Amino acid sequence: MPGALLAVLALLATQPPQQRLTLEIRTYRGTEDVTDATRVIVHRAGERDQPVGQITRAQPTLAVVPGIYDAQAVHERDGRVHDIRWAERLVVMEYPDEAGHHLEVINFLNGFGALQIRETAGRPPAPAMEVALFTADEHAQAAAPPATPGAYALFVVRAGSYDLLITRGSNLKWHKAVDVPLDRTRLWVVP
Numbered sequence: 001m002p003g004a005l006l007a008v009l010a011l012l013a014t015q016p017p018q019q020r021l022t023l024e025i026r027t028y029r030g031t032e033d034v035t036d037a038t039r040v041i042v043h044r045a046g047e048r049d050q051p052v053g054q055i056t057r058a059q060p061t062l063a064v065v066p067g068i069y070d071a072q073a074v075h076e077r078d079g080r081v082h083d084i085r086w087a088e089r090l091v092v093m094e095y096p097d098e099a100g101h102h103l104e105v106i107n108f109l110n111g112f113g114a115l116q117i118r119e120t121a122g123r124p125p126a127p128a129m130e131v132a133l134f135t136a137d138e139h140a141q142a143a144a145p146p147a148t149p150g151a152y153a154l155f156v157v158r159a160g161s162y163d164l165l166i167t168r169g170s171n172l173k174w175h176k177a178v179d180v181p182l183d184r185t186r187l188w189v190v191p
Contacts, residue, residue, distance in 0.1 A: 020063040022101045023092055025055050027073050028156045029083075029108045031144060034075055035060075037082075040106070041072045045089055048072075061101075066093045073106045083108045087183070097189045105156060105185045113159040113180040116187050118152045129190065130167040136177060139163065155180070166190055 027038040040055040045068040052069070053062040069090045075083040087106045094100070097118050105114035117131050131153040135143045143162060146153035155162075159182035164175040178188060 019094065019100075020065055021092060021094060021098075023055070023062045023064045023069075023104070024060065024101065025071060025073070025104045025106060026147075026154070027075065027085075027106045027108065028112065028114075029075070030112060031156055033147060033156075034108070037077060038073050038075045041074070043070045043072070044068070045070050064092060068092070071104070071106065073108070075108055095187065098187065099151075101151075103152070103154070103185060103187075105154070107156065107183065111158050111182070112156060113182050114185040115155045115157070115162070115178065115180045116152050116185060117146075117155070117164070117190065118187065119190050128168070132165040132167070133157065134163045134165065136161040136163050139165075159183070164188075 023042065025040045025042075026033065026035045027040065028034060036057045041051045042053050042055065042062055042064065043051050048070060052064060055062050069092055071087045071090060073085045073087065074081055075085075085106055085108050087104065090104050092102050092104075095102070097120060103116050107114075115133070119129060131146055133143050133146070133155045134141075144155050144157045146155055157180055159180050161177050161179055164178050166173045166175065180186060
């Protein structure tokens, strides 16, 4: 048995260390951002007895290895627990267009989803990009303003089909029937 254990340890020592990703989880109540009033406990999927870490206002991201995770969001108001929501089987993998930063959105209300819009990684500098989201085939008024905390635009809306308007300088381009999934965060990369 000691020989087998040494063989396993030697094999593990030769494996490259797993790359860690920066996991950001934002929380909403419908379209209201409640991230600052929420703490999120992150677990490996199906292993809720040992959390891998916690995301809070003071620590808004968590370094994790690629994998599948469950997250418990605890929304507090006036020092009391206001709501708890589990998000199960969040797939946190290395996607080239995320540059090692993975975003998930948890909504305390039913019927919502999130759409994250990013430009292609490694793209040469282009005129500033503006993104507008419209209910499919209804372009009179935007469906929601983007929340833009960094290198992406984020829309938190009712799940369904939407049309995107991408504006770069004087160039306008419509992308029709972009799906916003129920209770999930979709990454959509501008082609």
